[in-house]
Amino acid sequence: MSLADKTIGFIGAGAMAEAILAGLLSSDLTKPEKVFISDVDFTRRDYVKTRFSVNVAQNNTDLVKRSDIVVLAVKPFILQDVLTEIAGSVQTDQLMVSIAAGLSTGYISSFFKSRVPVIRVMPNTPSLVGEGASALAAGEFAGEEHLALALELFNSVGRAYAVSEQAMDAVTGLSGSGPAYMYLIIEAMADAGVKAGLPRKIALELSAQTMLGAAKMVLETGEHPAVLKDKVTTPGGTTIAGLHTLEQGKIRATIMDAVIAAVQKSKELGAVTK
Template identity: 40%
Template sequence: MKKIGFIGCGNMARAMIGGIVGKKLVAPEEIIASNRSRGALDYAEKTWGICVTGDNRQVAREAEILVLAVKPQFYSQVIQEIRNEVNETQLIMSIAPGKTLAWFTEQFGRQLKFIRCNPNTPALVGEGITSVSPNELVTEEELKRVMDVLESFGRASVLPETMSEAVIAVCGSAPAYVFMFIEAMADGAVSLGMPRAQAYEFASQAVLGAAKMVQETGLHPGALKDMVCSPGGTTIQAVRVLEERGLRSSVIEAMTACADKARRM
């Protein structure tokens, strides 16, 4: 048996594999991956030395932890292909939005050890955040193994499945909001005369630094904002305009729309 198997070897799977191998959680030869595209498998084999195959059933048979890392629209097809290859001792992890634990039980036709995860793309640079929702068959020891895997490329936190849509809105889709904010700040800097490359450098570092202050100081974001806003100063004028234009309500409405879409998937 392989320790970990991936059906699908796209960006998220590669981020996970890179973290697992980098942290030496398991040896590369104990990881197996399948994918429709041979190019993705060749890349993974060359980069990390893992085992690769074009056979999803082989991965399902051999993996102790089986990660379903295909796009959501292909989940039903893949499950029909592998459902008779898995057994009650294996852990089956999903990283697809909108697919509930109950849905997996229905699709596989029996109770198995399912874990629903919602990672995000900063996993590609080792800074992901993943929610983890196991079903009642997963033991504490098994959950710890999964958490070790997920924390090899960022942070992970156990949450009830009912929070999955909120997680998608605040975590899974959130990098897109932040990228838009960075792009907008860079555009503002360019309009004020800064060269484009330096505008992206300054804007992205400002966001990174602000995020680290939230994480490392333990202070409320509002308190950190107040520390920057001197009376009669430049920052409070910028904040006034953002409030006037509805920054907060726009973000909240966007996240609500995101969660609503996730529920319907």
């Protein structure tokens, strides 16, 4: 069973849905004629339809009836209304995939009278450029075949990993919020470059490319970041001087504290729906 055999519906045609569609279609994992979209914002819906030549459903219920896989790509505060609307049309042989942050598979399943497979996904914004990091948790009624389909879907916009649902708060604090931490570091390095005399554009691009290159080194070499760090650090050199300053500023503890703070906030927000 693969995505090529399935019709896929997107309830919500926002930026993340657009990114997933772009990844799916550019990877030839499906064809435009096998995709349906719906959105209350007709301007946005029509833009996505025109860009990808996909089908527009009459409404959310119509979309569900036409789709093997339904991607719930709406904001968390909207999802309850959407689930209430479509609950009577969802069948046990369909797969529900939710990217609504903080809402558990149990919460989503509670709207359905039957044993509907649900997969919860925490993607992040670099998915918009095909470099996302997504974590997927299978609900009570989702099997390995459902998880495999969802992994195929999100691997088209980066890297996707299966985790337990209990780990989703940790994922939210790490990779969900993580891009913002990286942007702050990139901005700070660029500011330092400007202070040292570099033009702003060059400083920013050098900083961003350095972050990108370092990340690729970790992922593609398989070496531990500490090993790669040591390879850049020569005795008595510039790098060790900079690292010493970072360690004096407790950068490790500060970054760890930031991630844990985001994890805790995710738990607090998720408790509202439990």
